[in-house]
Amino acid sequence: MPNINPIVSYFVEQGVPLVTVTLLLMFPIIATLIAFLRQVAGIKAFGIYTPSIIIFAFLATGIKYGIALFVSVILVGMLVRILIKKFRILYLPRVAITLSIVAIAMLVLLALGGSFQRTGLAAVSIFPLLIMITLVEKFISTQIEKGDKTAFLLAVETLGIAILGYYLLKWSFLVNLIISYPWVILLTIPINIILGKWTGLRISEYFRFREVFKKMQ
Amino acid sequence: MLNFFKNGNKILGMNSRNLEYIRPCNLKRARKIADNKIFSKRFLLKGEIPVPRLIAKISSLEEIDNFDWSKLPESFVLKPNRGFGGEGILVVYGRKKNRADAWVKADGSIVSIEDIKSHIHNIIDGAFSLSNVSDIAFFEERLQLLKLFKPYTFKGIPDIRVVVYNKVPVMAMLRLPTKESQGKANLHQGAIGVGIDLATGITTTSVHNNRIIDYVPGTRMLISGIKIPYWNDILKLAVKAQEISGLGYLGADVAIDKERGPVFLELNARPGLSIQIANLDGLKRRLERVKDLKIKTIEKGVRVGMDLFGGEVEEEVEDISGKKVIGTSEKVKLIGKDGKEIEVEAKIDTGATSTSIDVELAKKLGFEDLIDFFNSIEKPVDFNRDQGKSIEDDLRKKYIGKHPDLADIVIIYSSNGVSIRPKVRTNFILDGVTVFAQANIIDRSELDKDMIIGRKSLGKFLIDVNK
Numbered sequence: 001m002p003n004i005n006p007i008v009s010y011f012v013e014q015g016v017p018l019v020t021v022t023l024l025l026m027f028p029i030i031a032t033l034i035a036f037l038r039q040v041a042g043i044k045a046f047g048i049y050t051p052s053i054i055i056f057a058f059l060a061t062g063i064k065y066g067i068a069l070f071v072s073v074i075l076v077g078m079l080v081r082i083l084i085k086k087f088r089i090l091y092l093p094r095v096a097i098t099l100s101i102v103a104i105a106m107l108v109l110l111a112l113g114g115s116f117q118r119t120g121l122a123a124v125s126i127f128p129l130l131i132m133i134t135l136v137e138k139f140i141s142t143q144i145e146k147g148d149k150t151a152f153l154l155a156v157e158t159l160g161i162a163i164l165g166y167y168l169l170k171w172s173f174l175v176n177l178i179i180s181y182p183w184v185i186l187l188t189i190p191i192n193i194i195l196g197k198w199t200g201l202r203i204s205e206y207f208r209f210r211e212v213f214k215k216m217q
Numbered sequence: 218m219l220n221f222f223k224n225g226n227k228i229l230g231m232n233s234r235n236l237e238y239i240r241p242c243n244l245k246r247a248r249k250i251a252d253n254k255i256f257s258k259r260f261l262l263k264g265e266i267p268v269p270r271l272i273a274k275i276s277s278l279e280e281i282d283n284f285d286w287s288k289l290p291e292s293f294v295l296k297p298n299r300g301f302g303g304e305g306i307l308v309v310y311g312r313k314k315n316r317a318d319a320w321v322k323a324d325g326s327i328v329s330i331e332d333i334k335s336h337i338h339n340i341i342d343g344a345f346s347l348s349n350v351s352d353i354a355f356f357e358e359r360l361q362l363l364k365l366f367k368p369y370t371f372k373g374i375p376d377i378r379v380v381v382y383n384k385v386p387v388m389a390m391l392r393l394p395t396k397e398s399q400g401k402a403n404l405h406q407g408a409i410g411v412g413i414d415l416a417t418g419i420t421t422t423s424v425h426n427n428r429i430i431d432y433v434p435g436t437r438m439l440i441s442g443i444k445i446p447y448w449n450d451i452l453k454l455a456v457k458a459q460e461i462s463g464l465g466y467l468g469a470d471v472a473i474d475k476e477r478g479p480v481f482l483e484l485n486a487r488p489g490l491s492i493q494i495a496n497l498d499g500l501k502r503r504l505e506r507v508k509d510l511k512i513k514t515i516e517k518g519v520r521v522g523m524d525l526f527g528g529e530v531e532e533e534v535e536d537i538s539g540k541k542v543i544g545t546s547e548k549v550k551l552i553g554k555d556g557k558e559i560e561v562e563a564k565i566d567t568g569a570t571s572t573s574i575d576v577e578l579a580k581k582l583g584f585e586d587l588i589d590f591f592n593s594i595e596k597p598v599d600f601n602r603d604q605g606k607s608i609e610d611d612l613r614k615k616y617i618g619k620h621p622d623l624a625d626i627v628i629i630y631s632s633n634g635v636s637i638r639p640k641v642r643t644n645f646i647l648d649g650v651t652v653f654a655q656a657n658i659i660d661r662s663e664l665d666k667d668m669i670i671g672r673k674s675l676g677k678f679l680i681d682v683n684k
Contacts, residue, residue: 039232088335091344144344145304147406199237201230208494209228211429215497216224 005182018179023056023169025178025185030055030165032188032195037161039195042204045158046138054135054158055165057128063166065113065121067159069106069132074155076105077136081143091144095137102136227499229490238382238504242465243486250462251486254298255355257462264461266454266481269294274355281337286318286330289356295336297345298353303403305345307336308359308373323372323400361475365446368438369393373400376472377413377445379455380488380500382465384518385507386452387526389413390495391420391445395434402470404491409433411440412496416527418448424494447479452519454481460515541648542679549668550646554583554622561667563647565680569671571627572654574643575661578668584641587622588658591639602630612637624655650677 004012011021030052037043045051058066080098089097106129113121135158142151168174177184206213229238243251250257258268272293275281295307309320309328319329339345340354366375373394380388390410394400397407404410409430412421420443423430432439445451455469458481468488474480493500503526512518549563551574559581579588594616597608605628612626625640638657645652647670654674661667 042231088332090335090338091342091349141349150405197236199230199233201225201228202232205228205230205490206225208427208490209499211424212228212493212497212499213224216227216499 004179007182008179022175022179023059025182026169026175027052028185028188029174029178030168032191033165033168034161035192035195039198040200040202042202043157043161044154045161046135046142046154050135050138051158051161051165053131054162055169057131058162058166059169060128061124062120063163065118065124066128066166067163068121069109069124069129070135070159070162072105072109073102073132073135074139074152076102077139078148078152081140081148095140098136098140099133102133106133224499227502228493229500229504231490233501234487234490238466239487242382243467244463247463247465248486251464251484252299252301254296254300254483255353257484258357260462261458261481261484264457266458266461267477267479268481269360270358272356272358274298274353275337275341276353278338278341281334281341286333290358292320292359293356294359295333295340295354295356297340298355299346299350300340300352301346303401303406305336305340306401307333308400310359360472360477360480363446363473363475365443366393366473368436369433369440369443371396371398371400373398373402374472376402376470376482377451378485378488378492379452379469379471380492381455381459381467381469381518382504383507383510384456384459384512384515385510385525386415386455386519386522387503387507388492388496388498388500389415389452390492391443393433393440395425397434404489409440410491410495411443412492412498413445414527415452415525416523418445418451419443420445422495422497424491427491427494429494429497445473447473449519451479452522453515454479456515456518458484541650541677542681543648544681546666547647547670549670551578551582551668552644552646553581557581557583563668563670564666565670565675565678567672567675567680569669570673571629571640571671572656572674573629573638573659573661573669573671574656575664575667576658577662579641579658582643584622584658587620587639587641590620591623591658596637600635602635605630605635608637627657629657629659645674647678652677 008018008021008025012018031048034045034048034051038045038048054066054070061069077098080101084094084097110122110124113119139151139155142154146154201209250260255271255274258271261268272290273284273288275284291312292308292310295309297305300306307322307328309322311321313319313321313327319327320333322328337354340352343349343351346352360374362370362374369375370393375391375393378390378392379386390412392402392404393409393411394402395407395409399406402408404424407426409423409425411423413419414421420441423440425434431441451471451473454471455467458469459465459467462484464484464486466486466488468485470482470485471479472482490500506525507521510521512521543565545565547563547565549561551559551561553559559578561578574582576588579585594612596612600608609626609628616626617623622641623639624642626637627640628635628637636659638659640655640657643654643656645654652674654670656668661669
């Protein structure tokens with residue numbers, strides 16, 4: 001057990017669970033990671049909120065079930081879009097239909113998991129499930145605004161970030177560091193200021209403009 | 218590798234565009250105008266910039282029910298007022314035969330009033346606007362496709378994107394709708410982006426789905442080398458639009474209508490970065506070059522843009538064709554018999570078949586002896602064109618081989634009449650290329666230039682009459 005910083009132990013004495021304290025303290029690090037991936041690497045994902053909330057959902061479900069749920073939610077969302085495309089339904093009712101079908105599909109998935117003795121899946125609490133369902137709305141609105149291909153790509157990027165974030169939160173070195181020296185998280189502020197002023201090319205842009213580079217050589 | 222990152226400074230990335238150009242140059246007030254199509258239409262019209270005519274607008278669900286559908290014309294475009302990226306645009310090309318309540322789309326599918334109503338419903342609900350806020354739908358005039366663009370375009374209408382910064386047009390591209398983009402001119406939907414040489418308005422390289430292409434997909438239509446009409450006017454419109462909109466960093470979209478000429482389509486406060494791929498050049502370097510310039514008038518801005526960023530076309534064309542571009546009059550270095558080089562100004566004339574040099578010039582090149590020999594032989598004077606062929610054959614049989622310099626004997630019919638001329642082998646250097654040619658000798662003392670180069674010697678060149 002690492003030596004717990006007095007501040008952290010104060011929180012715990014006040015009745016805040018240690019897990020909650022750790023997760024809240026980890027949040028700035030996750031947010032900074034996502035900002036870094038966007039500004040420097042060029043990985044867009046669904047903004048900053050969706051990937052980070054999914055990371056926490058993954059913590060609750062475990063990585064295996066988390067990925068399974070994520071993938072099935074997106075697949076069902078895509079399928080429903082194809083199915084109801086020809087009905088020409090307005091935006092909100094369309095999202096409502098999709099969400100309903102996703103919810104039903106999830107229920108089936110949990111039951112299925114139970115019948116295959118995967119009790120871990122059925123025991124997943126309701127909140128991570130709800131988080132996964134809300135992912136669908138983000139996915140649909142992206143499909144409408146930017147097209148199917150982009151939406152799919154962003155979903156894959158979001159999944160990638162979520163997996164990365166999950167292992168970051170599970171990294172005991174980092175967790176111990178934050179419990180021992182919670183002030184470390186203040187470092188994220190100058191880091192984000194630098195990121196916010198970074199005007200260089202993103203790594204993905206070196207790839208995007210490769211033909212221009214070739215010409216310039 | 219170091220070089221690689223150095224070149225990275227010449228390319229404009231998303232971070233730099235947002236932080237260094239859009240944020241400081243495009244103030245919120247100006248961005249608001251750009252994001253509101255109906256408003257910017259009015260704004261541009263006030264500045265005497267031609268825009269597509271507004272037919273009608275619908276801003277609430279009640280208005281859909283009360284709308285007089287009979288006032289819609291044969292063809293029109295339905296757009297969301299705050300749409301972006303070309304989403305939510307519906308184009309109809311004509312009324313369905315024998316039906317007053319239906320139109321036909323580009324792909325031949327039928328659009329009924331019910332379909333239009335549902336589309337407007339979606340627009341008003343904000344399905345196509347930024348962050349899904351409630352929106353207004355409007356109908357506008359559909360522009361007519363220019364004949365020039367027809368073979369390159371699938372349905373839709375191509376437009377020209379000009380990035381204007383500090384009153385200088387810095388980069389431009391032609392956007393060609395494809396089948397994949399469903400007639401829309403947005404690159405991320407699958408349209409083709411074609412780089413344009415700013416000085417001449419001639420297209421250079423093309424990009425489709427982030428890949429360089431030479432031909433319109435599925436055809437043999439070469440995209441480079443198209444001369445865009447009204448080029449100067451288009452650039453002027455773009456700069457003028459920047460001036461009145463207050464967008465310091467503007468993506469101006471201009472289309473060309475068959476009857477109206479250049480028409481301003483849209484102000485864009487966040488122009489995309491793919492224009493760099495289409496032009497195979499970095500925007501950042503260009504933006505930095507015009508950053509501190511003080512441009513007073515629109516004409517000046519256009520001229521600066523043309524001067525600074527134009528002129529690549531010639532090399533491009535030379536690159537593509539492997540041929541040199543020359544003008545109608547060029548300096549030529551002739552190589553004489555004894556290796557002596559004489560430089561003359563020659564007329565380049567694709568109307569002439571062969572190359573001719575003046576008698577005096579031929580003498581200087583060392584053909585004096587041949588000229589004396591040729592003058593001494595007996596030649597028929599009075600003959601008509603029918604006899605020409607046999608006379609030519611007779612002379613060849615008799616005299617070729619009799620003098621070492623005599624390569625051939627030809628009868629030339631020109632506007633001054635008929636003449637029998639000797640031909641010699643003489644090489645010349647034109648724009649660095651050595652040409653092995655046969656030239657006939659004739660008295661050109663009355664003419665402006667001592668040498669005329671005809672088609673037979675021009676296989677390695679392309680002629681630009683403006684040069």
